[in-house]
Amino acid sequence: MPVRSHPPRRPVGRRIRPLVRGVAVMAASLAVLSSLAGVAPAAPQPAGDADVDVRVNAQAALGTLSGAARGVNTAIWDAHMNDPEVADLMKAADVGVMRYPGGSYADIYHWETHTAPGGYVAPGTGFDAFMGTVRAAGAQPVLIANYGSGTPEEAAGWVRYANVTKDYGAKYWEIGNEIYGNGHYGSGWEHDDHEDKSPKEYARQVRAYASAMKAVDPTVKIGAVLTTPGEWPDGVVGPGDSGDWNHTVLPEVADVIDFVSVHWYAGGADTTAEDAMGKLAKLPGELREVRNQIDRAAGSGSSDIEIALTEINTNTGGARLTARPNGLFAADAFMTALENGVFTVDWWNTHNGAGRITTVDGETDYGDMGMLSSGACTGDVCQPAPNTPFHPYYGMKMTSELGTAGDTMVATESSTQDVSAHAVLRRDGRLSVMFINKNPDTARTVALDYTGFIPSGSAPEVSRYARGDGDITEVRDGEASASQVTVPPYALLTVTLEPRAGTGPGASNAGTPGTPRVEAVTDTTARLTWDGAPGASRYLVQERDGAHTRLIGESTGTSVTLRNLPPGSAHTVNVLATDSSGRISRPSSPLTFRTSTPTDAACRVTYHRDTSWGNGFVTTVTVQNLSDTPITGWTVDWDWPTAGQSVSSGWSATFHQSGSHVRVTAPEDAGPLAPDGGSTASFGFVGANDGPNPDPTVFRLNGAACSGG
Template sequence: MNSLSVTWRSLACVLFSPVLALAQSVAVTVNTGTAVRTVDERVFGLNATMWDGEAGSAQTVNLIQQAGVRTIRIPGGSLSDEYHWRVNKTLNNTWTWSSGMNKFADLITGVNAQAFVTVNYGSGTPEEAAAWVAYANAATTSDAAIGTDSKGYNWQNAGTWAALRAAAPLGTDDGMNFLRRSRATPYALKYWEIGNECYGSWETDQQAVQWDPFTYATRAKDYITRMKAVDPTIKIGVVVQANEDELDAKSPQTPLVTNPRTGAAKKGWTPRVLARLKELGVTPDTVIYHRYEQAPKADAITWGGAYENDATLLQKAKTWPTDAAAIRQMVTDYLGATEGAKVEIVVTENNSVYAKPGKQTTNLVNGLFLADSIANVMQTEINALLWWDLRNGTDFTNNNGTDLYGWRGWGDYGIISSAASGGPATSYEGYPTYYAFKLLSKFARHGDSVVQATSGSSLLSVFAVKTLAGDTNLLVINKDPSATTTANFTVNGFTPASSASVFSYGKPQDDAAKPGGSGATDLASSTMTVSGASFSASFAPYSMTVIALSPASTTPTTPTTPTTPTTPTAPSTGGGGGGGGGGAPSLWFVGVLAALAWVRTFRKYSRA
């Protein structure tokens, strides 16, 4: 299979034809003078895991660079609460994991990415976390004391661990050569978080009172104090949930806390953590949120409820503003307006299903969802989104039903494959989620301005940015599985040049990756003619497209400066912000069928 882009192949995803003007038609308005926020590169993030032995390989680094990933989180979701970084083991295991700090560092530095590090709350100590900060960030001359922890291990001082980083490997490995990197220069890892989903009884928690918000917040103070004593410049986050009443059934149900604004008594994890932190005089730098959109079929059968559904998944991302607003309200309520304003919201895990990944995770719908999720997060004040994950593992045992779109008969959270008999031939094949990242790198980069875009259909999401170079880029996601949709664009405040660059990914590229498939598996690219600020383009079913409009003049409109951070409001029922409205599409005309028949002659492809 040829992985090179073929210019004319983009016609399979984006069609410009008088005949196709009769297809379903949607009005799209872009207001380039109305800024929503500034793009933070941390939204283009990805989790790396300790069980991925290829995490730091040159080939992985090259693929992640090409995908435009700008942030990496380590060491591996729920296992973070069992992971001892110094020995690259979890709990009392005698064996080591495939990737440790050495390979993680190769990935982070190779991509030149920012990083989030999850320290061990469940079975670790604040001193262990502080020593990890020292290894990553301290100078070899640092004498910041760390000391002996509650388990009796003496972590000495920060310089001890910086010196280990700077040392050359020993002739006889003492089990720590993977940490000897001959590197005196610190890695300068800025973002840290205390534990992973510590509110959940699925997490390892060796505290006397397990999954307890009071205990968590109390220990968090000690973690923050000790970690910042080593490096006061780092940013440290605590884990939260978006629902004020949400609490695991196995967590202590009391005491309740009172919301200072509403007077209501609340038992939820987030209110109790934040209220305790305020009581202790501690303001975290970030609050950490994880979001998975669906239950797996096996769990839904056991406990009831809905499970993976393509159409449902593709409408989930537009609710990000609701979650962002709920979290911001709790931060303000329980920490106070002044201290709460210092706290940023970040999302360090997101995917389509919370466990038992089936075929939806590896097929085209999840790629569309990834692009939609990140683009909708950019409509909120959330400053980071890290997808779960880079490379996870091939699983044939979950929901691979024919009611889900796609030809791959296995699940995998990763954006890059893991070789398996009957599945991927190598551990370096990009899934549609990989190409969604790559497409987003054509859409927006750090410092660009997100501007207002609205669509008249919930099946056609449209987003827009003004780039630092003065271009206007449009991201269009057609969520309809079978119908081509024509968008009638009105771009206010910007006059585009007569030619635009187009990048797209959809069914033709995905199908080309099938065994025996033909054609290009990479993004398709082309140019299109644009006749002023009002123009039309048609988008193939299940496709995602970026249209890059350069200005006709050298004096583009400067968008209004957004408030930072932008506090979102709940989305309206009529759409907006790029998430798509609920307008009904117009009729499907016979003329488009002939055009689609012509197009089909060219089609082919390509947790924790």
């Protein structure tokens, strides 16, 4: 069972968290794309020196950075939260969001009296003082309305004071913090005075809060708290509930909320730096499942609901938190989340407090989840002066060297796990690429390959944060080129490249198309529409697979019908515009859609999850033959949607899994499946999941796609 302490009752303190867990395409269009698949100038070093390959595809957009992209948490028990140095440091790192009043404290905090019964409130941490820091930093607040011991009327009063009386323009408001931790699932760290602690009651209250708060200011954005798919208590069904937290809350509130709030931590007390950075590979799949759940609950209104990752850090055990590897993690985590559909990523915490003292990479690690020192001590070991930045601060700051509001994140692919890469197409046409070398011992030399970008012959601008650097450092030694870069061990390096004259989106007279929308979808077709771009003569629809793209449709108008798509398949596409000279614009933001299963199939498969406990589940599958002839001897096939899903054991059939593919074979003594649905075959299994656990999307009976799912 997960364990969580009550929020800290002193000015500084650790935050203890749960430990468990075909369209035919004209040759001319292909030629246009090929002509703009950039080739870098020759590297000054021999090609054989490179031991890592990184591909950057400037035609595959992952989304646009917002002004709220980088954020931090603040807490009313933090006596240093409003020090003038805090605003200066946050402004220097281009922080756009500051979250208040501090995690679990939100559910005991009363804004009007600035009290938190049962907790500690530091002097000088009131709402107006906090807003002074927010404004000095050039940021905006994310405010957590008290759900645990508050009321909709109290929250509406806060909106009135903030946005009517004081004209602060506070846009984002969450309803409670981690309310699923109120004891309903057996582990309780979040204060909740409601007699009914179920997700259904939370959903009912969210509607009441949203109504009261928007009656005061209709422009505010209301956020509901979700569990992160694959993280406790995801998948757990509480007593008396019909479903788990997310599948109960979302359908009830999708029409009144504007965003959802999720949290993500990389492990417990024994998580090493390498473990934490490795676990980050799970985050994209978990965020995709958040979006899938929103899509299913909100339908056509899904695009109006954003995702906020309002807390993130590595482990919760109080070690390896201020050291260099957590700085690498911070840079990687911020960009990974933003590239996967999150509009803000908020680090826990600005200051937090000293914890277990260890030595990491030759430096003292203070076991502090804060970005900045609080000046606290553990025994006779004291932190540096208050507001001294720790490594995670510089990791976050390096992401601002990569891109700022309005810039476009684009796809990258690295040939090795210990070097991550992230890229941003700047508004002025330059391309920035950030490399994260997670190897503590060896410098890595990276060979760069580009699609949709042709670098100029000039040397790139280079920013570095490595051993010996006291801040982000501009490198002027000229060793990096557009085609090859050497990244020191345990270091962050960002290169910014100028495009060759007359190339790149800046050379096109066509603007950027709007984000595509699904107008209609079947099992094999999808009709997409988008807002047109000024100066466009033709539109190209590209499908992305990692950092690779392929042209799947084109149109002179603002819609296209894609055909011959596999049933139950997911597709991520961008739209690009070409001007009258064939020069390509920057790509639209991406759209991910999924085809349905056939409605007139000759078979039906029903997949029913009987029970789930977070990292395991029991499922019953029922098969029907809807054709007009009997079937003797059958197989059922499906593919798991995410890594980490598997069949552990089963009954009434034979199971075989290879990679993500599962084949189930009828037992030898099974009779025929009668035609026209006259009989059924049923089998069951115990499954395991390490991460999110979405249902398979398409099943095949003897190779034919079935309806249902």
